[in-house]
Amino acid sequence: MKKIYWLTGLPSSGKSSIAKELGKHLYAEILNGDEIRELTSNVEFTKEKRTIHMTYVAAMVYYLSKHIDVVVSLVSPIRSIRNSIKGKYPNLHEIYIKCDPEVCKQRDVKGLYAKAIRGEISNFTGVQGEYEEPLCPDIVVRTDEDSIEECVNQILTLHNSTPKALLIGRWQPLHEGHKWLIEQVQKMGHDVLLGIRNTPINKDGPYSAQERIDMIQKMFNNSVDHIILPDIIGVYYGRGVGYEVKELQPPKDIATISATKIRERR
Ligand SMILES: Nc1ncnc2c1ncn2[C@@H]1O[C@H](COP(=O)(O)OP(=O)(O)OP(=O)(O)O)[C@@H](O)[C@H]1O
Numbered sequence: 001m002k003k004i005y006w007l008t009g010l011p012s013s014g015k016s017s018i019a020k021e022l023g024k025h026l027y028a029e030i031l032n033g034d035e036i037r038e039l040t041s042n043v044e045f046t047k048e049k050r051t052i053h054m055t056y057v058a059a060m061v062y063y064l065s066k067h068i069d070v071v072v073s074l075v076s077p078i079r080s081i082r083n084s085i086k087g088k089y090p091n092l093h094e095i096y097i098k099c100d101p102e103v104c105k106q107r108d109v110k111g112l113y114a115k116a117i118r119g120e121i122s123n124f125t126g127v128q129g130e131y132e133e134p135l136c137p138d139i140v141v142r143t144d145e146d147s148i149e150e151c152v153n154q155i156l157t158l159h160n161s162t163p164k165a166l167l168i169g170r171w172q173p174l175h176e177g178h179k180w181l182i183e184q185v186q187k188m189g190h191d192v193l194l195g196i197r198n199t200p201i202n203k204d205g206p207y208s209a210q211e212r213i214d215m216i217q218k219m220f221n222n223s224v225d226h227i228i229l230p231d232i233i234g235v236y237y238g239r240g241v242g243y244e245v246k247e248l249q250p251p252k253d254i255a256t257i258s259a260t261k262i263r264e265r266r
């Protein structure tokens with residue numbers, strides 16, 4: 001699973017600005033809660049409609065996060081709903097974009113605080129509607145004290161950027177020989193990224209990419225990451241590319257394990 005960066009905070013606290021800046025550092029899908037609201041024609045701001053919206057957005061970004069990191073900016077003022085979606089989606093990180101309410105009112109980029117104070121809109125968080133602060137968010141950043149850049153750097157600590165060792169294969173089915181190989185690389189102190197060659201499904205390669213991902217997760221829990229690759233015919237490099245290509249020789253009993261034979265037995 002990839003990560004969900006869930007930015008919550010008062011209107012005009014800086015969520016969208018931080019999301020935009022984060023997008024320069026992460027390869028991620030950046031989503032704005034307001035834009036999703038328009039797509040679903042859910043434009044009411046009652047507690048009930050907010051609950052539906054937050055739950056819907058969380059479910060949607062969870063699907064996306066199977067493939068890519070996602071940054072969501074959404075006021076999401078209801079603590080119990082935030083806690084419930086955090087419990088449901090373990091890869092969702094609650095990031096509190098904290099800002100003094102008076103500063104938010106002064107910033108008022110969309111003029112909505114002014115409208116709410118004049119009574120032209122109702123249920124506006126920060127005026128008629130309460131923002132329930134997170135009690136134990138994964139990260140708190142202060143946009144009334146720190147610059148956007150500083151806030152972004154604090155959030156980026158969540159981003160695990162350890163270099164990975166890439167092992168390319170079909171992994172179908174994942175077997176003890178593969179396990180030996182992966183463990184050798186882990187013993188060398190590297191994080192493992194399994195590149196799954198998304199070869200056509202046929203008699204010689206009957207497992208879908210998803211089935212192979214499931215096998216990897218079952219065998220290694222979350223200690224091994226994966227990426228889906230097109231069919232790879234070779235790995236070529238010039239000089240000084242910054243990585244090595246290395247063959248690891250297994251002992252004889254491991255070298256004789258064959259995925260083809262395992263498939264034939266099934
Ligand atoms: N750390 C910061 N320092 C100074 N100004 C900031 C900071 N973060 C945000 N701002 C400014 O605050 C204003 C509001 O930011 P932004 O539109 O990102 O808020 P928002 O939380 O997305 O609001 P909304 O909920 O209404 O979409 C912008 O003018 C932005 O430049």
Ligand SMILES: [Mg+2]
Nearest residue numbers: 015016017073
């Ligand atoms: Mg915004």
